[in-house]
Amino acid sequence: MTTDRRAPAPAELNASALASRQRPGDGAGEPAQQARQRASVAGRLWQTLVWALMVFFLLNVVLLIATVAVNSIATRWFGTALPQGFTLHWYAQAWRDFQLASVLWVTVQVVGAVVLLSVLLGVPAAYALARVQFPGKRLAMLIFLLPLMVPPVTYGIPMATVMYKIGLAGTLWGVILANLVPALPFVILVMTPFIEQIDPNLEAAARIFGANTFRYFRYVLLPLLVPGMLAAGLLVLVRTIGMFELTFFTAGPATQTLVVALYYAVFSTGVRAPQSIDAMAMIYMAITLIWVLIALQFVSPTQIVSRVKEQRR
Secondary structure: OOOOOOOOOHHHHHHHHHHHHOOOOOOOOHHHHHHHHHHHHHHHHHHHHHHHHHHHHHHHHHHHHHHHHHHHOEOOOOOOOOOOOEOOHHHHHHHHHOOHHHHHHHHHHHHHHHHHHHHHHHHHHHHHHHHOOOOOHHHHHHHHHHHHHOOHHHHHHHHHHHHHHHOOOOOHHHHHHHHHHHHHHHHHHHHHHHHHOOOOHHHHHHHHOOOOHHHHHHHHHHHHHHHHHHHHHHHHHHHHHOOOHHHHHHOOOOOOOHHHHHHHHHHOOOOOOHHHHHHHHHHHHHHHHHHHHHHHHHOOHHHHHHHHHHHHO
16 A cells, blocks of 8 residues: 655645744734834834923923013022012113113004004905916915015115115114015915905805995905904014014114114113113013914914915815
8 A cells, every 4th residue: 555645735835834824822923013012112202202302492491581580570699599589670670771661652653554554455465366366376476475485684684775775764664664574475375365265156145135346345255354354463463573683674763663672772882780681571572472372362373374285285
């Protein structure tokens, strides 16, 4: 009697090998599980590192602000953990020495005029860009946004040179026009996607019911535009309060805004108490922070980004 010792076929070998790999408990799935564990550990380490950097950055910012705030109310602070005493005398001295009453009045005039003019001019331009399709629309939008994309120093120095030649530099209107250059494109950037969300069929419906252009604007379009106009105006207000370069190039002794006056207080000649300068810095920061908090109640930066993305889609 003979025994069949035929060698197994290659297909049988592959099937048996595959079956042996798929048997539970033989340790074949351990490499994949270990890879997932290493990826999970790496992800946790990366997340921890990011949070540590954020906490370190925020802690430094908070400590810097706290140092300025404490020094602005300190009687004397040198070589000790805390000041020897606290007083509000430096705020009164800063108000007198730096003539903050007139500086704040100039700031209010400049900021108010820039907000009003940028909204009045920017909303119609944004409405035209949102509703009208024409060749070169992307190029026109790019030209409008150039003052936002390039540093203010790039066009601020030539603009100030021209203003000095025509006699506008040093005047209140010169400072207003200089700050209007980046403010107007910013309003257009905010309002264009906002207007695109308004249904154009509303105008057709208003026309059907007999509304003329003025009535359509007054009773239909304007109520829908008010939230966007308010948000754009508040954001322009915050930007204008902090706009240093263009104001510094075009302002004179009587037309300095608060941020420029703070710069001159720090770097001007003469002996000045650092506590009074810190008090002036705290006044500037408090005014800016109040308007930022008010602006954030009406608009979120993430909403603006999402609207721009939807516009590109």
